[in-house]
Amino acid sequence: MFLGTFEHTLDAKGRLAIPAKLRNSLGEKAVLTRSPDRCLVLYPMDEWNRLAQQLSQLSQADRNARDLQYFIFGGASECEIDAQGRIIVPAMLRNYASIDGDVVSVGMNTHIVIWSQAAWAERETRVNGDIDNIAAQLVGLF
Amino acid sequence: MFLGTFEHTLDAKGRLAIPAKLRNSLGEKAVLTRSPDRCLVLYPMDEWNRLAQQLSQLSQADRNARDLQYFIFGGASECEIDAQGRIIVPAMLRNYASIDGDVVSVGMNTHIVIWSQAAWAERETRVNGDIDNIAAQLVGLF
Protein backbone atom coordinates (compact mmCIF):
# COMPACT_ATOMS: atom_id res chain seq x y z
CA MET A 1 0.00 0.00 0.00
CA PHE A 2 1.70 3.14 -1.26
CA LEU A 3 0.53 6.46 0.15
CA GLY A 4 1.75 10.03 0.28
CA THR A 5 3.67 12.62 -1.72
CA PHE A 6 7.41 13.11 -1.34
CA GLU A 7 9.80 15.67 -2.77
CA HIS A 8 13.41 14.67 -3.18
CA THR A 9 16.24 14.63 -5.68
CA LEU A 10 17.80 12.53 -8.37
CA ASP A 11 21.61 12.75 -8.37
CA ALA A 12 24.02 13.26 -11.23
CA LYS A 13 24.41 9.51 -11.70
CA GLY A 14 20.72 9.01 -12.27
CA ARG A 15 20.09 7.47 -8.88
CA LEU A 16 16.79 8.05 -7.15
CA ALA A 17 16.22 7.36 -3.47
CA ILE A 18 12.83 5.82 -2.80
CA PRO A 19 11.31 7.40 0.33
CA ALA A 20 11.38 4.97 3.22
CA LYS A 21 7.61 4.99 3.63
CA LEU A 22 7.13 3.91 0.06
CA ARG A 23 10.05 1.51 0.14
CA ASN A 24 8.53 -0.63 2.85
CA SER A 25 5.81 -2.02 0.59
CA LEU A 26 8.28 -2.63 -2.19
CA GLY A 27 10.35 -5.79 -2.42
CA GLU A 28 14.00 -5.82 -3.40
CA LYS A 29 13.08 -5.62 -7.04
CA ALA A 30 10.62 -3.48 -8.93
CA VAL A 31 9.88 -2.43 -12.49
CA LEU A 32 10.02 1.16 -13.65
CA THR A 33 8.34 2.21 -16.88
CA ARG A 34 6.71 5.21 -18.51
CA SER A 35 3.16 6.42 -18.25
CA PRO A 36 1.34 8.12 -21.13
CA ASP A 37 1.21 11.39 -19.19
CA ARG A 38 4.94 12.05 -19.28
CA CYS A 39 5.80 10.64 -15.90
CA LEU A 40 7.22 7.34 -14.67
CA VAL A 41 5.58 4.46 -12.83
CA LEU A 42 7.20 2.04 -10.43
CA TYR A 43 5.48 -1.31 -9.90
CA PRO A 44 6.21 -3.92 -7.27
CA MET A 45 6.88 -7.28 -8.93
CA ASP A 46 3.51 -8.90 -8.31
CA GLU A 47 1.64 -5.92 -9.68
CA TRP A 48 4.00 -5.76 -12.67
CA ASN A 49 3.57 -9.43 -13.45
CA ARG A 50 -0.17 -8.97 -13.58
CA LEU A 51 0.17 -6.04 -15.97
CA ALA A 52 2.80 -7.74 -18.12
CA GLN A 53 0.71 -10.85 -18.53
CA GLN A 54 -2.34 -8.90 -19.65
CA LEU A 55 -0.23 -6.87 -22.04
CA SER A 56 1.43 -9.96 -23.51
CA GLN A 57 -1.91 -11.57 -24.19
CA LEU A 58 -2.96 -8.84 -26.59
CA SER A 59 -2.99 -9.86 -30.21
CA GLN A 60 0.27 -9.30 -32.04
CA ALA A 61 -1.73 -8.61 -35.16
CA ASP A 62 -3.25 -5.45 -33.66
CA ARG A 63 -1.06 -2.47 -34.37
CA ASN A 64 -2.27 -0.49 -31.37
CA ALA A 65 -1.49 -3.41 -29.13
CA ARG A 66 2.02 -3.64 -30.49
CA ASP A 67 2.56 0.09 -30.09
CA LEU A 68 1.46 -0.11 -26.50
CA GLN A 69 3.76 -3.05 -25.88
CA TYR A 70 6.66 -1.10 -27.34
CA PHE A 71 5.73 1.78 -25.09
CA ILE A 72 5.44 -0.19 -21.87
CA PHE A 73 7.93 -3.04 -22.33
CA GLY A 74 10.38 -0.98 -24.32
CA GLY A 75 10.27 1.76 -21.74
CA ALA A 76 10.63 -0.59 -18.80
CA SER A 77 13.61 -1.28 -16.60
CA GLU A 78 13.95 -3.87 -13.88
CA CYS A 79 15.30 -2.07 -10.83
CA GLU A 80 17.07 -3.46 -7.83
CA ILE A 81 16.98 -1.37 -4.73
CA ASP A 82 20.56 -0.84 -3.58
CA ALA A 83 21.88 -0.73 -0.03
CA GLN A 84 20.98 2.95 0.23
CA GLY A 85 17.41 2.38 -0.92
CA ARG A 86 17.95 3.81 -4.39
CA ILE A 87 17.12 2.74 -7.91
CA ILE A 88 18.81 3.77 -11.13
CA VAL A 89 16.65 5.66 -13.59
CA PRO A 90 17.92 5.05 -17.14
CA ALA A 91 18.78 8.16 -19.15
CA MET A 92 16.01 7.44 -21.62
CA LEU A 93 13.35 7.54 -18.91
CA ARG A 94 14.83 10.63 -17.28
CA ASN A 95 14.63 12.27 -20.62
CA TYR A 96 11.08 11.14 -21.31
CA ALA A 97 9.77 12.54 -18.04
CA SER A 98 12.01 15.62 -18.15
CA ILE A 99 13.56 14.65 -14.86
CA ASP A 100 16.80 16.28 -13.82
CA GLY A 101 17.29 17.06 -10.18
CA ASP A 102 14.06 17.68 -8.31
CA VAL A 103 11.52 14.89 -8.29
CA VAL A 104 8.13 14.18 -6.75
CA SER A 105 7.14 10.64 -5.82
CA VAL A 106 3.49 9.85 -5.19
CA GLY A 107 2.10 6.70 -3.63
CA MET A 108 -0.92 5.53 -5.62
CA ASN A 109 -1.99 2.59 -3.49
CA THR A 110 -0.91 -0.19 -5.86
CA HIS A 111 2.07 1.58 -7.43
CA ILE A 112 4.32 4.61 -7.24
CA VAL A 113 4.30 7.49 -9.70
CA ILE A 114 7.34 9.67 -10.28
CA TRP A 115 7.16 13.20 -11.69
CA SER A 116 9.63 15.92 -12.37
CA GLN A 117 9.11 18.68 -9.84
CA ALA A 118 8.25 21.19 -12.57
CA ALA A 119 5.67 18.99 -14.29
CA TRP A 120 4.12 18.11 -10.95
CA ALA A 121 3.76 21.77 -9.95
CA GLU A 122 2.15 22.55 -13.25
CA ARG A 123 -0.27 19.72 -12.80
CA GLU A 124 -1.12 20.88 -9.29
CA THR A 125 -2.03 24.40 -10.38
CA ARG A 126 -4.07 23.06 -13.26
CA VAL A 127 -6.09 20.72 -11.09
CA ASN A 128 -6.38 23.01 -8.08
CA GLY A 129 -9.76 24.65 -7.78
CA ASP A 130 -11.13 22.22 -10.29
CA ILE A 131 -11.14 19.21 -8.06
CA ASP A 132 -14.75 19.85 -7.06
CA ASN A 133 -15.88 19.51 -10.64
CA ILE A 134 -13.70 16.51 -11.25
CA ALA A 135 -15.06 14.75 -8.21
CA ALA A 136 -18.59 15.71 -9.21
CA GLN A 137 -18.19 13.83 -12.46
CA LEU A 138 -17.33 10.71 -10.59
CA VAL A 139 -20.18 10.56 -8.14
CA GLY A 140 -21.17 7.14 -7.10
CA LEU A 141 -17.71 6.45 -5.87
CA PHE A 142 -18.36 8.02 -2.52
CA MET B 1 11.69 -11.22 -19.16
CA PHE B 2 13.06 -8.84 -21.76
CA LEU B 3 12.67 -5.15 -20.96
CA GLY B 4 14.06 -1.84 -22.13
CA THR B 5 15.28 -0.06 -25.24
CA PHE B 6 18.96 -0.01 -26.17
CA GLU B 7 20.85 1.82 -28.88
CA HIS B 8 24.07 0.26 -30.07
CA THR B 9 25.91 -0.73 -33.20
CA LEU B 10 26.41 -3.59 -35.59
CA ASP B 11 30.02 -3.75 -36.69
CA ALA B 12 31.47 -4.20 -40.15
CA LYS B 13 31.60 -7.96 -39.67
CA GLY B 14 27.88 -8.23 -39.08
CA ARG B 15 28.24 -8.83 -35.37
CA LEU B 16 25.64 -7.49 -33.00
CA ALA B 17 26.25 -7.23 -29.26
CA ILE B 18 23.16 -8.14 -27.25
CA PRO B 19 22.82 -5.71 -24.32
CA ALA B 20 23.67 -7.43 -21.06
CA LYS B 21 20.23 -6.81 -19.57
CA LEU B 22 18.59 -8.60 -22.46
CA ARG B 23 21.25 -11.28 -22.63
CA ASN B 24 20.58 -12.48 -19.10
CA SER B 25 17.19 -13.93 -19.99
CA LEU B 26 18.58 -15.52 -23.12
CA GLY B 27 20.26 -18.89 -23.12
CA GLU B 28 23.38 -19.66 -25.12
CA LYS B 29 21.33 -20.16 -28.23
CA ALA B 30 18.51 -18.20 -29.79
CA VAL B 31 16.66 -17.93 -33.08
CA LEU B 32 16.66 -14.79 -35.17
CA THR B 33 14.07 -14.26 -37.87
CA ARG B 34 12.17 -11.50 -39.64
CA SER B 35 9.06 -9.71 -38.58
CA PRO B 36 6.43 -8.43 -41.02
CA ASP B 37 7.18 -4.83 -40.10
CA ARG B 38 10.69 -4.75 -41.54
CA CYS B 39 12.55 -5.52 -38.36
CA LEU B 40 14.08 -8.63 -36.84
CA VAL B 41 12.97 -10.75 -33.90
CA LEU B 42 15.14 -12.77 -31.57
CA TYR B 43 13.49 -15.60 -29.64
CA PRO B 44 14.89 -17.62 -26.77
CA MET B 45 14.72 -21.33 -27.57
CA ASP B 46 11.67 -22.20 -25.49
CA GLU B 47 9.65 -19.36 -26.93
CA TRP B 48 10.82 -20.26 -30.44
CA ASN B 49 9.83 -23.88 -29.98
CA ARG B 50 6.32 -22.82 -29.02
CA LEU B 51 6.05 -20.54 -32.02
CA ALA B 52 7.52 -23.11 -34.41
CA GLN B 53 5.11 -25.75 -33.24
CA GLN B 54 2.09 -23.52 -33.73
CA LEU B 55 3.33 -22.51 -37.14
CA SER B 56 3.91 -26.13 -38.16
CA GLN B 57 0.41 -27.09 -37.21
CA LEU B 58 -1.16 -24.74 -39.72
CA SER B 59 -2.84 -26.44 -42.62
CA GLN B 60 -0.54 -27.09 -45.55
CA ALA B 61 -3.51 -26.65 -47.83
CA ASP B 62 -3.80 -23.00 -46.96
CA ARG B 63 -1.62 -20.89 -49.19
CA ASN B 64 -1.33 -18.07 -46.65
CA ALA B 65 -0.13 -20.54 -44.07
CA ARG B 66 2.54 -21.82 -46.40
CA ASP B 67 3.65 -18.30 -47.26
CA LEU B 68 3.94 -17.44 -43.60
CA GLN B 69 5.98 -20.55 -42.99
CA TYR B 70 8.34 -19.61 -45.81
CA PHE B 71 8.63 -16.16 -44.33
CA ILE B 72 9.38 -17.22 -40.78
CA PHE B 73 11.23 -20.50 -41.20
CA GLY B 74 13.01 -19.38 -44.35
CA GLY B 75 14.17 -16.20 -42.72
CA ALA B 76 15.29 -17.81 -39.51
CA SER B 77 18.82 -18.32 -38.28
CA GLU B 78 19.95 -20.19 -35.21
CA CYS B 79 22.39 -17.97 -33.34
CA GLU B 80 25.00 -18.77 -30.77
CA ILE B 81 26.09 -16.04 -28.42
CA ASP B 82 29.87 -15.72 -28.55
CA ALA B 83 32.25 -14.97 -25.68
CA GLN B 84 31.68 -11.22 -26.08
CA GLY B 85 27.91 -11.59 -25.98
CA ARG B 86 27.41 -11.06 -29.70
CA ILE B 87 25.45 -12.82 -32.41
CA ILE B 88 26.06 -12.79 -36.13
CA VAL B 89 23.30 -11.32 -38.23
CA PRO B 90 23.25 -12.92 -41.69
CA ALA B 91 23.56 -10.50 -44.61
CA MET B 92 20.09 -11.41 -45.85
CA LEU B 93 18.48 -10.33 -42.59
CA ARG B 94 20.61 -7.19 -42.35
CA ASN B 95 19.42 -6.33 -45.79
CA TYR B 96 15.79 -7.09 -45.05
CA ALA B 97 15.70 -4.78 -42.04
CA SER B 98 17.96 -2.14 -43.61
CA ILE B 99 20.43 -2.53 -40.81
CA ASP B 100 23.90 -1.13 -41.23
CA GLY B 101 25.61 0.41 -38.27
CA ASP B 102 23.19 1.89 -35.77
CA VAL B 103 20.67 -0.47 -34.26
CA VAL B 104 17.93 -0.35 -31.64
CA SER B 105 17.10 -3.43 -29.58
CA VAL B 106 13.84 -3.52 -27.67
CA GLY B 107 12.84 -6.01 -25.00
CA MET B 108 9.24 -7.12 -25.54
CA ASN B 109 8.81 -9.32 -22.48
CA THR B 110 8.91 -12.69 -24.26
CA HIS B 111 11.26 -11.78 -27.11
CA ILE B 112 13.62 -9.15 -28.45
CA VAL B 113 12.96 -6.93 -31.44
CA ILE B 114 15.78 -5.40 -33.48
CA TRP B 115 15.33 -2.29 -35.62
CA SER B 116 17.58 -0.15 -37.70
CA GLN B 117 18.06 3.15 -35.93
CA ALA B 118 16.48 5.06 -38.80
CA ALA B 119 13.36 2.90 -38.99
CA TRP B 120 12.95 3.03 -35.23
CA ALA B 121 13.16 6.82 -35.15
CA GLU B 122 10.54 6.99 -37.87
CA ARG B 123 8.28 4.72 -35.89
CA GLU B 124 8.79 6.79 -32.73
CA THR B 125 7.71 10.02 -34.39
CA ARG B 126 4.66 8.28 -35.80
CA VAL B 127 3.55 7.01 -32.42
CA ASN B 128 4.56 10.08 -30.43
CA GLY B 129 1.65 12.12 -29.21
CA ASP B 130 -0.67 9.32 -30.16
CA ILE B 131 0.11 7.14 -27.20
CA ASP B 132 -2.74 8.65 -25.20
CA ASN B 133 -5.24 7.48 -27.78
CA ILE B 134 -3.62 4.11 -28.10
CA ALA B 135 -3.70 3.57 -24.36
CA ALA B 136 -7.30 4.81 -24.23
CA GLN B 137 -8.34 2.11 -26.68
CA LEU B 138 -6.96 -0.52 -24.42
CA VAL B 139 -8.38 0.61 -21.11
CA GLY B 140 -8.98 -2.01 -18.54
CA LEU B 141 -5.32 -2.82 -18.54
CA PHE B 142 -4.45 -0.20 -16.00
Place this chain on the structure above:
DNA sequence: GGCAAAGTGGGGAAAAGTGGGGAGTTTTGT
Protein backbone atom coordinates in the same frame (compact mmCIF):
# COMPACT_ATOMS: atom_id res chain seq x y z
C1' DG C 1 21.12 16.42 23.26
C1' DG C 2 22.20 12.25 21.45
C1' DC C 3 21.25 8.31 18.73
C1' DA C 4 19.53 5.99 14.73
C1' DA C 5 17.66 6.02 10.36
C1' DA C 6 17.20 8.33 5.97
C1' DG C 7 18.99 10.93 2.20
C1' DT C 8 22.96 12.46 -0.62
C1' DG C 9 27.42 12.35 -2.85
C1' DG C 10 31.75 10.42 -4.75
C1' DG C 11 35.69 7.04 -5.89
C1' DG C 12 37.38 2.69 -7.55
C1' DA C 13 36.85 -2.05 -9.23
C1' DA C 14 34.52 -4.78 -12.45
C1' DA C 15 31.85 -5.61 -16.42
C1' DA C 16 29.99 -4.28 -20.86
C1' DG C 17 30.56 -2.52 -25.50
C1' DT C 18 33.46 -1.99 -29.45
C1' DG C 19 37.07 -2.84 -32.72
C1' DG C 20 40.63 -5.47 -35.03
C1' DG C 21 44.08 -9.33 -36.21
C1' DG C 22 44.77 -13.81 -38.05
C1' DA C 23 44.05 -18.89 -38.87
C1' DG C 24 41.02 -22.01 -41.11
C1' DT C 25 37.28 -22.91 -44.34
C1' DT C 26 34.28 -22.04 -48.18
C1' DT C 27 33.18 -19.71 -52.43
C1' DT C 28 34.36 -17.56 -56.83
C1' DG C 29 36.56 -16.95 -61.14
C1' DT C 30 39.80 -18.12 -64.62
Place this chain on the structure above:
DNA sequence: ACAAAACTCCCCACTTTTCCCCACTTTGCC
Protein backbone atom coordinates in the same frame (compact mmCIF):
# COMPACT_ATOMS: atom_id res chain seq x y z
C1' DA D 1 42.01 -27.75 -61.04
C1' DC D 2 44.08 -24.15 -58.87
C1' DA D 3 44.67 -19.63 -57.03
C1' DA D 4 42.53 -15.69 -55.17
C1' DA D 5 39.04 -13.68 -52.68
C1' DA D 6 35.51 -13.73 -49.19
C1' DC D 7 33.61 -15.28 -45.12
C1' DT D 8 33.73 -17.55 -40.17
C1' DC D 9 35.24 -18.09 -36.03
C1' DC D 10 38.22 -17.41 -32.11
C1' DC D 11 41.20 -14.63 -29.71
C1' DC D 12 42.97 -10.30 -27.69
C1' DA D 13 42.87 -5.26 -26.44
C1' DC D 14 41.05 -0.87 -25.44
C1' DT D 15 37.46 2.48 -23.90
C1' DT D 16 33.36 3.51 -21.62
C1' DT D 17 29.84 2.62 -18.56
C1' DT D 18 27.93 0.46 -14.62
C1' DC D 19 27.86 -1.28 -10.12
C1' DC D 20 29.31 -1.64 -5.39
C1' DC D 21 31.18 0.17 -1.41
C1' DC D 22 32.26 3.83 1.83
C1' DA D 23 31.57 8.37 3.97
C1' DC D 24 29.21 12.53 5.09
C1' DT D 25 25.07 15.38 6.09
C1' DT D 26 20.41 15.86 7.44
C1' DT D 27 16.21 14.52 9.55
C1' DG D 28 13.31 12.47 12.93
C1' DC D 29 12.66 10.38 17.34
C1' DC D 30 13.40 9.06 22.00
